[in-house]
Amino acid sequence: MDGLDELKRAGTVPLDYAAVSIMLGSYKSPKDKVSRMEASGDLIRLKKGLYLVAAKHTNELYSQELIANHLYGPSYVSLETALWQYGLIPERVYLIRSMTTKRAKNFATPVGDFEYTKVPGDYFQVGLRQVIINDRYVFLMATPEKALCDLVSSAPGLRIQSAKAMRGYLDQDMRIDLSEIEHWDGDIIKQAIRFGKKKRELALLGEVLNAQ
Numbered sequence: 396m397d398g399l400d401e402l403k404r405a406g407t408v409p410l411d412y413a414a415v416s417i418m419l420g421s422y423k424s425p426k427d428k429v430s431r432m433e434a435s436g437d438l439i440r441l442k443k444g445l446y447l448v449a450a451k452h453t454n455e456l457y458s459q460e461l462i463a464n465h466l467y468g469p470s471y472v473s474l475e476t477a478l479w480q481y482g483l484i485p486e487r488v489y490l491i492r493s494m495t496t497k498r499a500k501n502f503a504t505p506v507g508d509f510e511y512t513k514v515p516g517d518y519f520q521v522g523l524r525q526v527i528i529n530d531r532y533v534f535l536m537a538t539p540e541k542a543l544c545d546l547v548s549s550a551p552g553l554r555i556q557s558a559k560a561m562r563g564y565l566d567q568d569m570r571i572d573l574s575e576i577e578h579w580d581g582d583i584i585k586q587a588i589r590f591g592k593k594k595r596e597l598a599l600l601g602e603v604l605n606a607q
Contacts, residue, residue, distance in 0.1 A: 471535035
C-alpha cells in the first residue's frame with residue numbers, strides 16, 4: 396500500500412499532520428512520505444501542518460467553507476460569502492470570509508484565499524447554523540441575520556443615523572436583496588446588539604428587517 400488508500404477515506408476534510416502520520420503508520424518516516432506526497436500532488440498543503448487529499452483521489456469537490464472552518468478556528472463563514480450562499484447578493488465572492496474569536500488573519504492557499512475577522516466571544520456564539528454537505532461533512536455558517544450584523548459591525552468607518560440610511564446602505568451600496576428571506580429572526584439581531592459593537596447601527600438594521 397502507498398498510504399493513499401487510508402487517506403482517501405478522509406475525503407475532503409482537511410487533515411493535520413498528526414492525523415496524516417497515523418494513516419501512514421506503516422512508514423518508518425511519515426514526514427518523508429508526506430513531503431513526497433506533497434511534491435507529487437497527492438497531498439495539498441493548506442498551511443504548515445494542515446493538508447487536503449487531492450481531489451483526483453477522492454472524486455469529490457472541495458468545500459471552501461468547510462476548509463475555512465478547519466484552516467483557522469474557532470470560526471464560522473459569514474459576510475459576503477454567507478450572503479451569496481443565501482442568495483442575498485448577486486455576485487459570488489471568491490474571497491472566503493469568516494469571523495473568529497482569535498486575532499484577524501489572512502491565508503492564501505492553493506484552493507483559495509481566506510480572511511478572518513475578530514469578534515468578541517459572546518457575540519461569536521449568536522446566530523450560527525450547521526451546514527451539512529453530502530450527509531457527511533459539517534461546517535459552521537452565520538444565519539442570514541448574523542451575516543448582516545457582521546457586515547454592519549465590521550465595516551470600517553460605517554456610521555448610519557437612520558433606518559432610511561441603513562436601507563440605502565443595504566440596497567445601493569451592498570446590493571443586498573432582502574426579499575430573498577421570507578422571515579427574519581429578530582431575536583438574533585437583539586442578541587447581536589447585546590454582545591456586539593455598533594449597537595446603534597445594529598438596532599437600525601433590526602428596524603429595517605422588521606419592516607420587510
